[in-house]
Amino acid sequence: MAREATVLIVPGVRDHVPAHWQTLLASRLPRVRTVAPMGRGNLDCLARVEAIEEAAVRIDGPLILVAHSGGAIAVTHWARLTRRPVRGALLATPADFDQPLPEGYPSMEALDEGGWLPVPRDALPFHSIVAASRNDPLARYERVDALARSWGSKLVDLGEVGHLNPASGFGEWPQATSFISELDATVSPCWLKQRLRA
Template sequence: MAASATVLIVPGLRDHVPQHWQTLLAAQLPRVASVAPMGREDLDCRARVDAIEAAAQRIEGPLILVAHSGGCIMVAHWAQQTKRPVLGALLATPPDFEKPMPEGYPAIEALTLGGWLPVPRQPLPFPSIVAVSRNDPLGGFVRVCALAYDWGSKVVDIGEAGHLNPASGYGPWPLAHAFIEQLAQAATVRA
């Protein structure tokens, strides 16, 4: 990876989870920071966007975002208001917050009250890769691909990976390293 880039981990609504690929990835990278935990019950999107901004502003030099699930939606909201330059973003298995979610996840009404909806559809102001699972219970393949298209993201079909979390059988996710490297190399070519 570009030696000078720092990876900013943006977790989903469940925050930092032991044995989650993001947690394991953070332990392997030489330059990494994480958005501070907000608590699973806190659905205030603005507070989470502000936490991304605070974390991003503390990082000097090039920045690559690595978001999962609801963190991808947070990044889309954040991207509409930040002035912080970003080399690129890996957005893994974004959920479809505009459709009812499975039991145990926030209802559309709660997401609306929390400021999550509507989900931003504007192109992101930086290159991005959206990793899409074909059997994600939180986001249908076609709908997530449409969201990625609206964001101007490169779509990568990661097959049947569920929601790419420990419940889907994922701890380590080695592809994350390759995607981060792609974003860093593309930034080097553009420079």
Template structure:
């Protein structure tokens, strides 16, 4: 990235429930950035919201200096839960891409609402986030209706950006690299 602000911030990648996927834009982004860390995949309790939130807290605790978070899908909800429980660390800003609406039934192959509820995901926190954030949402995401993404952004105090028809912004939707992420990260890195 050409912006000097981004080189001073560490970018913390928070993937969704499927964790790290080799050809996902978050993984490709991490390979390009000068200072990056990813929330480590869980060995146990993979569906536990508390375990995911604790993993975010551990990752943040190991970073010195400014942090910009880049969360995708259920990773967005993990960060919302982290902010409602901890917010123990100042975050410069967060890119919240294609948030997964865990309160609405999802397509086959994803956890059910009952399973998510049993593992502490529901309800989704609606408190204003204590850091600047951008919710970037798709108009045809199979995991979140655009109106719901807009509601989340409003509740969290996030700037809302409609991306158009980009599906769930993942390899299945045709996304490997997503250059716009770098633009958003640069904006967030200099937002304070």
């Protein structure tokens, strides 16, 4: 029988927000950890990758990552380096860091200096679901579709949900638990392939 997975919450570059669906989800799940806050002004991608790894190392057994926005991009950077047993990842509305973001968000120059660019296009070594919005101000649907294909992810069209954050009316996002259950049920030797890469 497969071991129960622990969910690891990976927030975006704006970090933890009390009313965010990730924060609310973390308060309801029985086996959950959250990546330590990095600070809103911290755009050091390597530091975020190290924070994910530090949290993952403390988890005994397989994990499921639940990432949002820039956190989804951080997971793709982390996936190149880790050897942790990963059952799957939910990558919700990944931001398109390869295109200029709206005013008030980091510039491409700042993202480049922080080590985010180029965004990895390698196939992820674990199952993943990319949940995409049709009207996300931080990424056009077609661009997210292309990312999902390059990562080998299942793409789910959420419709018009903005950036899936409190500013877009989320709050609770009950669909996240369904995606987590889907990933948890997909037990395969993918994590073994990941270990053998290095």
